[in-house]
Amino acid sequence: MxxxxxxxxxxxxxxxKSELINDPAFxxxxxxxxxxxxxxxxxxxxxxxxxxxxxxxxxQLLKGGELTDDEIFLSSALGWCIEWLQAYFLVLDxxxxxxxxxxxxxxxxxxxxxxxxxxxxxxxxxxxxxRILKKHFxxxxxxxxxxxxxxxxxxxxxxxxxxxxxxxxxxxKDLSKYSLSVHRRIVQYKTAYYSFYLPVACALLMFGEDLDxxxxxxxxxxxxxxxxxxxxxxxxxxxxxxxxGKIGTDIEDFKCSWLVVKALELANEExxxxxxxxxxxxxxxxxxxxxxxxxxxNLQAVxxxxxxxxxxxxxxxxxxxxxxxxxxVLKSFLGKIYKRQK
Numbered sequence: 001m002x003x004x005x006x007x008x009x010x011x012x013x014x015x016x017k018s019e020l021i022n023d024p025a026f027x028x029x030x031x032x033x034x035x036x037x038x039x040x041x042x043x044x045x046x047x048x049x050x051x052x053x054x055x056x057x058x059x060q061l062l063k064g065g066e067l068t069d070d071e072i073f074l075s076s077a078l079g080w081c082i083e084w085l086q087a088y089f090l091v092l093d094x095x096x097x098x099x100x101x102x103x104x105x106x107x108x109x110x111x112x113x114x115x116x117x118x119x120x121x122x123x124x125x126x127x128x129x130x131r132i133l134k135k136h137f138x139x140x141x142x143x144x145x146x147x148x149x150x151x152x153x154x155x156x157x158x159x160x161x162x163x164x165x166x167x168x169x170x171x172x173k174d175l176s177k178y179s180l181s182v183h184r185r186i187v188q189y190k191t192a193y194y195s196f197y198l199p200v201a202c203a204l205l206m207f208g209e210d211l212d213x214x215x216x217x218x219x220x221x222x223x224x225x226x227x228x229x230x231x232x233x234x235x236x237x238x239x240x241x242x243x244x245g246k247i248g249t250d251i252e253d254f255k256c257s258w259l260v261v262k263a264l265e266l267a268n269e270e271x272x273x274x275x276x277x278x279x280x281x282x283x284x285x286x287x288x289x290x291x292x293x294x295x296x297x298n299l300q301a302v303x304x305x306x307x308x309x310x311x312x313x314x315x316x317x318x319x320x321x322x323x324x325x326x327x328x329v330l331k332s333f334l335g336k337i338y339k340r341q342k
Contacts, residue, residue, distance in 0.1 A: 005072075009053060012076035013045050019135060020128050039108070039121050043087040044080075046103045050336065051086060051199050052079030058203035061328045071206075077136050078202040081129045081150065085194060088125035089157060091118055096165065101247065126154075142205040149201055149211070153193050160189025164256065173254050173280045175264060183261050184226060192225025200329060220317045220330055227310045228337050233258040234303045237291060251287045254280030259299055260290075266297050311338055 017040050021033050028036070056075040060067055067075070093099075094107035095118060101107065109118035129150055137143045164186045167177055197218050201211055211218075236248030237259055250257045263275060271293060278286040278293075294300075311334070318330045 005056060006049070006053065008072055009049070009056065009076045009079065010045065012073060013080055016077065016080055016132055017041075017044075020131060023131060025131075036124070039124070040087075042105075043091055043108055043121075043125065044083055046105075047083070047086070049079075049083060051195055052076070052083040054199035054333065054336075055079035055082065055202045057332060058200050058329045059206055061332060062203055062207045062209075062325050064325060074136060075203065075206060077132060078146075078206065079199070081132050082194070082198055082202070084125055084129050084132070085150065085154065085198075088122050088129075089161075089194075091125060092122040093161070095119060095122075096161075097253065099249075142208070145205050145211065146202070149198070149205065153198050153201075156189045156193045157191075160186055160191070160193075164190055167256055168254055175260070175276050175279060178256050178261050178264060180258075180261050180265070183256050183258055186256055187226050187229040188222055191229050192222040195228065196221040196225035196333065200333070203329070214326075216317075216321065217326060217330070220314065220321075221333070223310075223317070224314060224330075224333060224337070227307075227314065230258040230303070230306060230310075231337065237294065238300060251279060251290045252282050259294060259303075262299060262302055263294060263297055266299075266302070267293075271297070307339070 017037065020040075021028065021036055055078045056067075056072065059071065059075040063071070090102060091108050094102055095109050095116075099107050100110060108114055108121065109116065114121075130147065133143070133147055133150070137146055140146075163182075167182060167186065200217060200221055201214075204211060204214060204217075233250065233255075236250045236255075236257065239248065241247045250259070260275070260279060264272060267275060274293060275290065278289045281287070314334055315331075318327055318334070321327050321330065
């Protein structure tokens with residue numbers, strides 16, 4: 001992705017932000033305009049912007065040529081809709097998880113002036129998406145499909161979050177609830193649909209394609225999303241906080257992480273008992289013990305093996321696709337995440 005395209009993408013953010021702050025549906029005063037602007041700047045553009053940029057990227061690969069200014073603007077606007085959706089999830093997720101940091105800064109709700117107002121800010125962020133879609137896509141033949149796509153993916157993500165929350169938080173901490181199939185379902189719904197399928201689906205709709213004819217593309221992208229989350233689980237424990245921009249807390253938070261699921265699979269009875277005693281405890285000594293067990297079980301090598309196998313499987317699935325343009329889109333995605341460090 002050229003820096004030129006990224007700077008064009010960021011310019012679109014400023015345009016959308018200004019349209020939302022001055023939305024005629026709500027007569028806002030100076031204080032509310034300032035609040036929304038500050039809230040957006042804090043939560044929307046701060047990340048790696050991968051999901052948003054992927055829409056432009058994918059559209060360009062589908063079109064196979066230079067984009068007009070209009071196409072750059074529209075694909076950027078859809079990209080920002082995904083970043084807005086992500087911001088909405090993260091703001092509310094951080095409250096639910098009682099997190100402290102996000103993208104190397106305090107979570108929005110942790111700011112003294114914000115607190116629980118963040119819950120309403122999350123709702124606002126969610127409502128900005130249909131405002132953007134309405135303003136810029138209302139006359140397009142694919143408008144209804146676009147709105148429907150965002151609704152569907154939001155429902156899938158919220159349902160994934162629910163499985164995650166009830167598996168992690170309900171009742172006493174019970175590791176026996178955790179398995180690869182539970183992990184897979186959480187990841188598929190909570191992450192893969194909105195992070196991987198949604199950007200490509202947006203590009204396909206803009207390109208005039210019917211999503212029902214691209215179920216195979218959805219399956220490959222959801223697989224890719226699963227692989228991405230396993231990497232994320234791995235980096236949460238073995239990554240460098242300076243590099244990944246956050247301090248991993250999956251062990252303390254009793255998360256259904258791929259690592260703990262694998263550890264339970266590979267552990268002997270004594271090691272399992274040890275995990276049951278130390279996983280999900282806040283104190284640093286227990287966390288260190290769990291990490292030590294991960295090392296003993298050689299999970300780093302198990303992960304590298306998983307990574308290689310997944311990559312091969314994905315490449316094979318992609319190369320089975322009839323369209324070279326779609327293959328290019330999928331390979332571009334895979335290239336971005338294979339062996340990533342953050």
